[in-house]
Amino acid sequence: MSEYWPTEIRVSSDRQTLSVAFDDGMRFDLPAEMLRVLSPSAEVQGHGPGQKLTVPGKRNVQILSVVPTGNYAVRIGFDDMHDTGIFTWAYLRELGERGDDLFGAYEQELAEKGMSRDHSEKPR
Numbered sequence: 619m620s621e622y623w624p625t626e627i628r629v630s631s632d633r634q635t636l637s638v639a640f641d642d643g644m645r646f647d648l649p650a651e652m653l654r655v656l657s658p659s660a661e662v663q664g665h666g667p668g669q670k671l672t673v674p675g676k677r678n679v680q681i682l683s684v685v686p687t688g689n690y691a692v693r694i695g696f697d698d699m700h701d702t703g704i705f706t707w708a709y710l711r712e713l714g715e716r717g718d719d720l721f722g723a724y725e726q727e728l729a730e731k732g733m734s735r736d737h738s739e740k741p742r
Contacts, residue, residue, distance in 0.1 A: 622711050627692065633680035636694070638710050646714025651735070652721050654679045654696050656713065657703035662741070672727040675738030 626639040636653060639645040654676045655662070664670050676698070683695035687704050695701035705713075713720065728734060731742060 622707060624707055624710070627684060629681050629684060633682070633697075636681060636684065638714065640707075640711065644711075644714065646710070646717070648710070648713050648717060650679050650681045650696065651676050652713065652717055652724075653681070653694055653703075653705070654698070654700060655724050656717075656720055657694075657700065658705060658709055659700070659703035661700065661702055671741035672724070672731055672733060673741040674728060674731075674733035675736060677735040 622640040622642055622644070624638055625641050626637070628637045629635070630637065630647075634650050636648045636650065637645065638648065655673045657663075657673075662671055662673055680697040681694060682697050683693075683701070685693045685695070687693050691704045691706040691709075693701060693704050725735070733739065733742075
């Protein structure tokens with residue numbers, strides 16, 4: 619269970635950003651692209667060590683839905699029909715605190731695989 623509890627979760631009017639405020643006063647604006655490519659879903663993370671996939675072509679992805687899952691997470695649906703990621707409060711907090719580094723690593727993976735944020739192709 620997360621030591622921090624969200625007090626507000628809001629999708630921006632352009633559906634490009636999820637804003638999350640926590641009970642300690644911290645607030646993070648999480649880009650839809652980052653949420654999509656770093657989704658905790660098995661489709662992205664794989665089912666075991668070494669199975670993580672790099673998902674290209676999601677620069678303009680939008681958030682379609684944010685559905686509560688129990689009292690510990692939300693399931694985020696995107697306009698590319700990906701909706702299997704369960705984002706716990708702890709994971710949303712981690713993305714807020716470490717998102718720049720995690721997204722930088724994602725961009726490095728894209729470069730190493732010859733993939734692009736703009737060109738959609740099969741994840742690998």
